[in-house]
Amino acid sequence: MSDDQMVTIEVDGRKLEAKAGELLIEVTDAAGINIPRFCYHKKLSVSANCRMCLVEVSKVPKPIPACATTVNNGMQVFTRSPLALAAQKGTMEFLLINHPLDCPICDQGGECELQDVAVGYGSDVSRFVEGKRVIPERNIGPLIATDFTRCIHCTRCVRFGAEIAGIRELGATGRGEHMEIGTYVEKSIDSELSGNIIDVCPVGSLTSKPARYQARAWELVQREAVAPHDSVGSNLHIHLRRNQVMRVHPKDNESVNECWISDRDRFSYLGLYSEDRVTRPLIKTEGQWKECDWQEALDFAAQGMKKARGGDGDQIGALVSPTATLEEMYLTRKLMGGLGSRNVDSRLRQGDFRGEESAPWLGQSIADLDNLNGVLLIGSNVRKEQPIFAHRLRKAAMEGAWVGFVTPFELDMNYRAEQLVSSPAGMISDLAAVAKALGLSGSLVDDAEVSDVHQRVAEKLKTAEKTTVLLGNLAVAHMDYSLLRHLGALIADATDSVLGFLPEAANSVGARLVGVAGGDGLDSLAMLNSPRKGYLLLGVEPDWDFWNPSLARQSLSEAEFVVALSAYRSASLEENADVILPVAGFTESSGTYVNAEGIWQSFNGSVKPMGEARPAWKVLRVLGNLLDVADFEYNSSSQVLEEARDSSTIQPGGNSSTPGELNVRTPAAGLVRAGDVPLYASDALVRRSNPLQKTNDAISAAVHVNPQVAKDGGFSAGDQVMVKQGNTGATMALVIDEAIPDGCARIPAALSGTGELGGQFGEVTLEKA
Amino acid sequence: MANEVCLRNLDQDRPWLLKRYQAAGGYEVLSRILKENTPPDEIIEEVKASGLRGRGGAGFPTGLKWSFIARNAPGQKYVVCNSDEGEPGTFKDRDILRYNPHQLIEGMIIAGYAIGATVGYNYIRGEFWEPYRRFEDALEEARAAGFLGKNLLGSGFDFQLHSHLGAGAYICGEETALLESIEGKKGQPRYKPPFPAHFGLYGRPTIINNTESLASIPVILEKGGSWFKKLGVENSGGSKLFSISGHINNPGVFEIPLGTPFSELLEMAGGMKEGSKMKAVIPGGSSAPVIPGDQMMDLTMDYDAIAKAGSMLGSGAVIVMDDSTCMVKVLERMSYFYHEESCGQCTPCREGTGWLYRVVSRIENGKGRPEDLALLDDMTVKIAGRTICALGDAAAMPVQGMLKHYRDEFEYHIEHKRCMTGG
Numbered sequence A: 001m002s003d004d005q006m007v008t009i010e011v012d013g014r015k016l017e018a019k020a021g022e023l024l025i026e027v028t029d030a031a032g033i034n035i036p037r038f039c040y041h042k043k044l045s046v047s048a049n050c051r052m053c054l055v056e057v058s059k060v061p062k063p064i065p066a067c068a069t070t071v072n073n074g075m076q077v078f079t080r081s082p083l084a085l086a087a088q089k090g091t092m093e094f095l096l097i098n099h100p101l102d103c104p105i106c107d108q109g110g111e112c113e114l115q116d117v118a119v120g121y122g123s124d125v126s127r128f129v130e131g132k133r134v135i136p137e138r139n140i141g142p143l144i145a146t147d148f149t150r151c152i153h154c155t156r157c158v159r160f161g162a163e164i165a166g167i168r169e170l171g172a173t174g175r176g177e178h179m180e181i182g183t184y185v186e187k188s189i190d191s192e193l194s195g196n197i198i199d200v201c202p203v204g205s206l207t208s209k210p211a212r213y214q215a216r217a218w219e220l221v222q223r224e225a226v227a228p229h230d231s232v233g234s235n236l237h238i239h240l241r242r243n244q245v246m247r248v249h250p251k252d253n254e255s256v257n258e259c260w261i262s263d264r265d266r267f268s269y270l271g272l273y274s275e276d277r278v279t280r281p282l283i284k285t286e287g288q289w290k291e292c293d294w295q296e297a298l299d300f301a302a303q304g305m306k307k308a309r310g311g312d313g314d315q316i317g318a319l320v321s322p323t324a325t326l327e328e329m330y331l332t333r334k335l336m337g338g339l340g341s342r343n344v345d346s347r348l349r350q351g352d353f354r355g356e357e358s359a360p361w362l363g364q365s366i367a368d369l370d371n372l373n374g375v376l377l378i379g380s381n382v383r384k385e386q387p388i389f390a391h392r393l394r395k396a397a398m399e400g401a402w403v404g405f406v407t408p409f410e411l412d413m414n415y416r417a418e419q420l421v422s423s424p425a426g427m428i429s430d431l432a433a434v435a436k437a438l439g440l441s442g443s444l445v446d447d448a449e450v451s452d453v454h455q456r457v458a459e460k461l462k463t464a465e466k467t468t469v470l471l472g473n474l475a476v477a478h479m480d481y482s483l484l485r486h487l488g489a490l491i492a493d494a495t496d497s498v499l500g501f502l503p504e505a506a507n508s509v510g511a512r513l514v515g516v517a518g519g520d521g522l523d524s525l526a527m528l529n530s531p532r533k534g535y536l537l538l539g540v541e542p543d544w545d546f547w548n549p550s551l552a553r554q555s556l557s558e559a560e561f562v563v564a565l566s567a568y569r570s571a572s573l574e575e576n577a578d579v580i581l582p583v584a585g586f587t588e589s590s591g592t593y594v595n596a597e598g599i600w601q602s603f604n605g606s607v608k609p610m611g612e613a614r615p616a617w618k619v620l621r622v623l624g625n626l627l628d629v630a631d632f633e634y635n636s637s638s639q640v641l642e643e644a645r646d647s648s649t650i651q652p653g654g655n656s657s658t659p660g661e662l663n664v665r666t667p668a669a670g671l672v673r674a675g676d677v678p679l680y681a682s683d684a685l686v687r688r689s690n691p692l693q694k695t696n697d698a699i700s701a702a703v704h705v706n707p708q709v710a711k712d713g714g715f716s717a718g719d720q721v722m723v724k725q726g727n728t729g730a731t732m733a734l735v736i737d738e739a740i741p742d743g744c745a746r747i748p749a750a751l752s753g754t755g756e757l758g759g760q761f762g763e764v765t766l767e768k769a
Numbered sequence B: 001m002a003n004e005v006c007l008r009n010l011d012q013d014r015p016w017l018l019k020r021y022q023a024a025g026g027y028e029v030l031s032r033i034l035k036e037n038t039p040p041d042e043i044i045e046e047v048k049a050s051g052l053r054g055r056g057g058a059g060f061p062t063g064l065k066w067s068f069i070a071r072n073a074p075g076q077k078y079v080v081c082n083s084d085e086g087e088p089g090t091f092k093d094r095d096i097l098r099y100n101p102h103q104l105i106e107g108m109i110i111a112g113y114a115i116g117a118t119v120g121y122n123y124i125r126g127e128f129w130e131p132y133r134r135f136e137d138a139l140e141e142a143r144a145a146g147f148l149g150k151n152l153l154g155s156g157f158d159f160q161l162h163s164h165l166g167a168g169a170y171i172c173g174e175e176t177a178l179l180e181s182i183e184g185k186k187g188q189p190r191y192k193p194p195f196p197a198h199f200g201l202y203g204r205p206t207i208i209n210n211t212e213s214l215a216s217i218p219v220i221l222e223k224g225g226s227w228f229k230k231l232g233v234e235n236s237g238g239s240k241l242f243s244i245s246g247h248i249n250n251p252g253v254f255e256i257p258l259g260t261p262f263s264e265l266l267e268m269a270g271g272m273k274e275g276s277k278m279k280a281v282i283p284g285g286s287s288a289p290v291i292p293g294d295q296m297m298d299l300t301m302d303y304d305a306i307a308k309a310g311s312m313l314g315s316g317a318v319i320v321m322d323d324s325t326c327m328v329k330v331l332e333r334m335s336y337f338y339h340e341e342s343c344g345q346c347t348p349c350r351e352g353t354g355w356l357y358r359v360v361s362r363i364e365n366g367k368g369r370p371e372d373l374a375l376l377d378d379m380t381v382k383i384a385g386r387t388i389c390a391l392g393d394a395a396a397m398p399v400q401g402m403l404k405h406y407r408d409e410f411e412y413h414i415e416h417k418r419c420m421t422g423g
């Protein structure tokens, strides 16, 4: 029987059409017929262990699990016959005998699958009079609270770990009644997707640690939002009580995030309540910061900008966070335009602006990633950059796709992949060699030395059916990004692969669509390299959000006037800005993000901005009015959106890369920094989420080198070393790490202590401090 | 007419040695098959004709099981032997491993040939150190003699055989838990379907049979399926090993034709101990419901007769109890076993076996309540037939058997808070 053959079955007297081979529970779910279940989860393998979904099927003497039974033509199913009900009630009784029934103090209370089903299938009195099983609390890290006494052993969490997160830490140890869920050795669950086990757990055995004991489910109001970090644009449910976000859950969207979200998207909301939120406007006069009212601050800002501009609009520029909304970006560009400046950019971490590229689309739909047969990722630690994309690629890999990486340090993988690990300069030669193996020629390519590995990569991309070449955050930050992109494009072209980008941030693509990235003014590096007299900063922290933070601070501090729209204050912002206008944070304002696929996703504000903060689009509007910019009357963000949409001419489509000059800037010898942005350092909000900052992914500033490099320099692990990069320098600990190739020093950026350094890529020397 | 199949060489000195086995005609069937290139279907037909039913407990026809394998499907296939022998009361496979390992090896190679498998595993109970060593030595001998390895006897057929020592879990005797265990995972049964014939070891087509089933093969093929079948009775072909224990004079393993009266088996085992009167018999391992002694004396030892009496022949483990035995205590002991050995995967068994044990235990300890027997009845219904593997049924059936035949003893315990047998 072929799988797409249709069959007819009868469930409780209702005729249903189904695909042959489909699971009965899928068919009944689709038809809205409720069969109770605990272990079944549509995204996980079938384990059929809870026995809650037992139903009666004609000609089968025993009740059988709907979650593990495939339908066949003419099958008659009874979900509520005496036999089925007796089986379901029997299971329910067994599940409850050892369950603590501590619902009044359980965070799952009110949204617990066990509670819900027990109402329908449980009995009022327990016949179990023995003592119940108790399991001591286990600490599995700062994000997830455990209470395994409540566990019903459905193994959804274990299967999630093994099948989705690709980690084997969680398991069921012990037999029979002594079976317990846990980590074999007590340790934290380190996965960028770990929080999803909170959702898959049907009971209160795994709950959110930060949200623990904070609210009852029925007190919460649900709103929708779009995740503000990476370019996936995961759909979220925001749960709030009064005016506070209490927790964040995924909202199902099969074509974007399915039913998952990354831990960053789930737990970053806690950064909203950080102590350094700005709640009143601040202005600096004679080096002193003082709070003031909005009128004064806005006047001050408008005057300052006007003065800095003088008679030449080109003297000012705007540096915009790529997590700003489309509306904010559009108004920033329009405001700058009104002042005669075309200098706006959100590509704050790009290390090389030579040549030209199309908008940084994924080049395919997000769901397409699941079905790829071959993938080459260039400079992408995708698991820590866009965790949901990593999950999709892992799915493809588990189905047999070949996945390769060209990377400046070895990546921690949760599936088998081919990694070409070489120094920043080596990345270029590796790609050139792959291009040569494909029979290409030209500058860069001709001199390349082709090895077996390069041949294999070429072969894989050429022979696999659906293939793609993707550029990630590390590629964009590379000082020869334009060369990596050019070579990637050549390889993609020669292998009939889709050229795609894994954009860094929630609105990297949106920025491009409204001319905030890739417009005709100065790019972010140029704006800092030839300093402007005035800057407008939107959601940006000088120490952490720039490719070269030293350069950024230098240019900002020398400017006549800097106006910052920000939700937070930070030392480097206070040092460099003249006015800080408090703006709404995540969930506090309406807006739109355009994700990697090019989907425009608008959202409303869920809570009121904190204190006197205002949505940035409103602040920009008033600034525009004060600066007499024409056509700057907007009553709603949707009005801004409409105008932005009308003005944008770029449509998702094939990607392209036009090379600029093809000389290599990366030093071939010496030690070259590769500065990745760690998962929980990517933007102002996540940097302030305490629980995320307590995870093992929240690393501190350090220089990572391999044992040989350490030995050559006479360093041992833990030494404090002075890192010199151009005319900048910082002291930090040395970590010896086999994952780093020769000629490379991995020095992550955007961490406290790295703001004193130069570009994310560049030559460095190490000295004993 | 005893010891004609698996224990046919028991009368020899050190019968486990290759030369002894060969002297008695061992490996000749295999050699003939390899030389003549016997069509596999012929072998399977012969096994079908023999009426051999799985000796591991479920009694599934072995030939039929082999015919489920898509012999010509490409890729690796496996033969797995179940020597886990964990069912309380069962100790027959141990004797095959100790005294006749080569017959098992020969049987497995033939099975491999018949289904197109080139690799076999023998999963041996963790506590069986001596049998394991014996089997390993036999493997060495067989390899050296060219019966295992590549290109057996120049036939072009390869067969490798490995033993795998268990780690002491009863559940690893369940065929799919056993496969998981070989794969290095936690020994937990898989949901079926798919059955091992389609998705077995490492996801490949696999046949898994009990030690005795596989060790019977060479003799069946030597003497013919109908010869074997005629040893036994209708629906119960062949002879079978019985491990008999309890209050008898001469406990041990006896190979007798199926259909032999129980009374004869009891006689072979030396009869009841001096001065003791038979009370009850568990005829097929601890999972089989108990049968009162007088009823048992009228039964023959074959699948149908025992089933008709409401129990099962199972693995052929016969436990004989005299009238000093307290049935509540027996059940408490058995329930404890299943409670401890449940893998914990599925709800009715994980929770139910513990609950069963606690209720039986409190009756035994004088804390029973009048409603407890109804509770036990109800629980067994809610466990049996609703679990992933048959351990749930195995835990429920002894309870049902005891409550059917010895309910009064339980009632007495509850009411008087002590035992009516004085035990």
Ligand SMILES: Cc1cc2nc3c(=O)[nH]c(=O)nc-3n(C[C@H](O)[C@H](O)[C@H](O)COP(=O)(O)O)c2cc1C
Binding pocket: B053, B054, B055, B056, B057, B058, B059, B060, B062, B082, B083, B084, B085, B086, B087, B170, B171, B172, B173, B174, B175, B176, B208, B209, B210, B211, B213, B214, B389, B390, B391, B394
């Ligand atoms: C809990 C449980 C334990 C079992 N233990 C054994 C065992 O120790 N030995 C055995 O041969 N079969 C055992 N079985 C039966 C096997 O699952 C399987 O049916 C048997 O190995 C098939 O071989 P056969 O067809 O030759 O009997 C057990 C089954 C269950 C449910």
Ligand code: SF4
Binding pocket: A150, A151, A152, A153, A154, A155, A156, A157, A158, A181, A200, A201, A202, A203, A205, A206
């Ligand atoms: S912790 Fe939750 S998800 Fe995991 S097995 Fe227990 S009940 Fe299921």
Ligand code: SF4
Binding pocket: B171, B188, B189, B341, B342, B343, B344, B345, B346, B347, B349, B350, B387, B388, B389, B390, B391, B392
């Ligand atoms: S019936 Fe018992 S032993 Fe079998 S799978 Fe279920 S829990 Fe495990």
Ligand code: FES
Binding pocket: A036, A037, A038, A039, A040, A047, A048, A049, A050, A051, A052, A053, A054, A065, A066, A067, A068
């Ligand atoms: S949902 Fe079917 S057995 Fe658990």
